[in-house]
Amino acid sequence: MNNKTEEKIASAGRRDFFKKTATVSAVAATTMVAPSAVMASGKDDENIVEEVKWGTTLGEECNKYPYGMPAAYEHNVVRRTSALMSSAGDMHAAISMTPIADLKGIIVPNGLHFTRTHNGVAHVNPNKWRLMIHGLVEKPIVLTLDQLKRYPSESRILFMECPSNSAAEWKGPQFGTAQFVKGMMSCAQWTGVRLKTILDELGLKPEAKWMLAEGGDGSEMSRTLPIEKVLDDVMIVYAQNGEALRNEQGYPVRLMAPGWEANLCVKWLKRLEFGDKPWYAKEETSKYTALTASGKAIQHFYALETNSIITSPAPEKDWKDLKKGDLVEIEGLAWSGYGTIKGVDISFDGGKNWVEAQLKGLVLPKCWTRFSYMYKYEGKPLLLQSRSYDDSGDVQPTVNQEKGIVGVECVYHRNAIVTWQVTEKGEVSNVQIRS
Numbered sequence: 001m002n003n004k005t006e007e008k009i010a011s012a013g014r015r016d017f018f019k020k021t022a023t024v025s026a027v028a029a030t031t032m033v034a035p036s037a038v039m040a041s042g043k044d045d046e047n048i049v050e051e052v053k054w055g056t057t058l059g060e061e062c063n064k065y066p067y068g069m070p071a072a073y074e075h076n077v078v079r080r081t082s083a084l085m086s087s088a089g090d091m092h093a094a095i096s097m098t099p100i101a102d103l104k105g106i107i108v109p110n111g112l113h114f115t116r117t118h119n120g121v122a123h124v125n126p127n128k129w130r131l132m133i134h135g136l137v138e139k140p141i142v143l144t145l146d147q148l149k150r151y152p153s154e155s156r157i158l159f160m161e162c163p164s165n166s167a168a169e170w171k172g173p174q175f176g177t178a179q180f181v182k183g184m185m186s187c188a189q190w191t192g193v194r195l196k197t198i199l200d201e202l203g204l205k206p207e208a209k210w211m212l213a214e215g216g217d218g219s220e221m222s223r224t225l226p227i228e229k230v231l232d233d234v235m236i237v238y239a240q241n242g243e244a245l246r247n248e249q250g251y252p253v254r255l256m257a258p259g260w261e262a263n264l265c266v267k268w269l270k271r272l273e274f275g276d277k278p279w280y281a282k283e284e285t286s287k288y289t290a291l292t293a294s295g296k297a298i299q300h301f302y303a304l305e306t307n308s309i310i311t312s313p314a315p316e317k318d319w320k321d322l323k324k325g326d327l328v329e330i331e332g333l334a335w336s337g338y339g340t341i342k343g344v345d346i347s348f349d350g351g352k353n354w355v356e357a358q359l360k361g362l363v364l365p366k367c368w369t370r371f372s373y374m375y376k377y378e379g380k381p382l383l384l385q386s387r388s389y390d391d392s393g394d395v396q397p398t399v400n401q402e403k404g405i406v407g408v409e410c411v412y413h414r415n416a417i418v419t420w421q422v423t424e425k426g427e428v429s430n431v432q433i434r435s
Contacts, residue, residue, distance in 0.1 A: 070111075077102040079112055080179060092120040093219075095162065097183025100333065101314045106157065106361060106368040108186035110241050115248045116162055116184070118283075119219035122268045126252040129216075131236070135274035138203030145252055148236065151193040156235070156258065159335045159368050161185035161304050163261040163288060166418075167411040173430040178314035181418060181430060182307075185335070187368035190256050192237030195230055195272075208274040212281070213255050216270035222281040223264045223288075225257060227274075229302070233258050236269065259337030259366035260302040261412075263288055291409040304337030306396050307415040308344055308371070308388035319426030322377045330357070330373040334388035341369040342391050350383030350419060350433045351398060357386070382422040383433065399434050 070077070079096040098114040115121075126145050134140040162184035168174040175181050204227070211230050215221040225234065235256040238245060245251040250267025257264040263283060278284070278300070289297035310332040313319050322328060334341045341363060345354040357371040371386070389395040397405065402416040421431045 079115065082180060093118050095184060097179050098186045099179045100183050101178040101311045101317045106187050106370060107241060108188055110243065110246050113186040113188060113249060114184050116262065118221050119217050121248045122217035123247055124216060124252060124268055129252050131253065131269060132271045133202060136205040136208035136276065137274055138205065141202060148193060149238065151197055153191055154194060155189050155191040157187065157189045157364055157367050158256065158258045159185060159187040159366065160262045160265060163412040166414040170411050170414055173432055176430055177316045178309060178311055182309045188240050190235065190237045191239035192235045192256065195234045195236055204274065207276045209276050210278050212273040212279045213266040213269060214271040215266045216268040221266055221283060223266055223283055224278040224281060225264060229257060259304060261288065261304065264302065288412060290406065290412060293407050293409060305413060305415040306336040306338065306388050306390045306394040308332060308334035308386040308396055309418050310384055310386050310420060313422060313428045314420060315428045315430060318428045319377065319422060322426055324377060324379045326377045328375055328377050330375050332371055332386050334369045334371055336390035336394060337366060338390055338392040338394050340365040340391045341388055343389055344371040345387045346373050347385040348382045351385055379424055381424055384420045384422055385417050387417055399432055
């Protein structure tokens with residue numbers, strides 16, 4: 001028997017199997033998670049009954065790409081920028097957003113982690129990198145990268161969020177994707193040294209109440225942190241998801257302040273100075289403050305409030321292919337800088353009624369938490385929302401509740417409930433509910 005005869009017999013066998021199972025699949029589709037089975041039409045699916053190219057040809061050599069590459073068909077899953085997010089008119093002082101609707105689990109790949117720069121991405125020679133720790137310490141020190149790595153390391157899965165996340169939405173909907181509405185955040189495993197470990201060796205003077213963290217890029221991005229946070233859980237990190245930090249994430253070393261504003265996690269870290277009062281750096285006076293209605297700004301508010309967003313469906317992940325009766329999973333992300341997510345509620349009518357979603361996977365403090373709800377699609381209009389709450393008692397507010405607390409002038413710490421409007425056709429768009 002030659003190869004062509006064998007191929008015809010195999011193809012006929014697949015076609016016979018396809019026809020026998022088509023009827024069963026059509027019945028099963030009414031109880032299965034959408035989308036319904038493609039075999040229900042009774043037509044032969046060439047992707048099943050015919051041989052596919054990749055199943056009959058020699059593949060690439062296993063190490064063609066010594067550093068792995070994503071599949072070519074995932075080319076749309078990338079970070080994205082907007083001119084609205086650039087403060088200097090170019091992409092040096094700008095931000096790029098994580099495609100949160102395209103991700104699964106709670107770990108964001110390093111190449112998709114959101115990026116914020118104030119003077120472009122610095123490229124630091126690790127052999128020339130130094131970290132100076134001085135000020136109100138008993139034994140000032142300058143560390144090389146090798147010396148830093150000799151301290152005991154630890155790894156933690158933590159979210160990181162820009163306090164400007166949703167800033168463009170503060171007066172009303174501006175963007176039409178989940179990526180641009182809430183994509184100024186990511187979650188990763190971070191590895192480094194607990195700062196307290198180093199300070200226990202150096203010795204802090206009693207009058208040390210604040211720490212200045214200074215970056216080594218052209219902007220010398222600097223922020224002040226209270227000593228209580230520093231001695232609690234602040235880390236000096238050099239690895240992300242098991243590999244060295246990327247350049248855009250502060251290679252070779254950055255600061256990590258779990259649950260607090262991402263701009264406190266100073267990149268390309270070069271200096272830590274301890275003093276008895278805040279430094280009032282540019283990024284905590286002219287920026288990253290909460291402007292009130294009176295014209296005065298609130299400073300030194302750091303922790304990121306309880307938050308959530310539905311990522312499926314979303315404007316870029318709509319329901320236009322669903323049919324009435326299909327079961328579909330509503331899925332999203334919840335997070336809190338105060339602690340651990342305890343629950344998430346979902347509303348289909350813009351907040352009038354709520355049902356409880358299921359938390360799934362790892363539930364960790366100051367980390368993304370996945371939530372899920374199985375929904376029977378009915379093909380009717382919805383105002384879809386999620387509302388999270390954490391173990392500190394913090395509950396995600398409505399738009400009106402948020403405005404009552406933060407006001408209308410501040411663009412930071414906008415954690416109001418996000419609403420997706422779902423039409424009868426399954427189209428999804430970004431709206432706001434104010435009532």
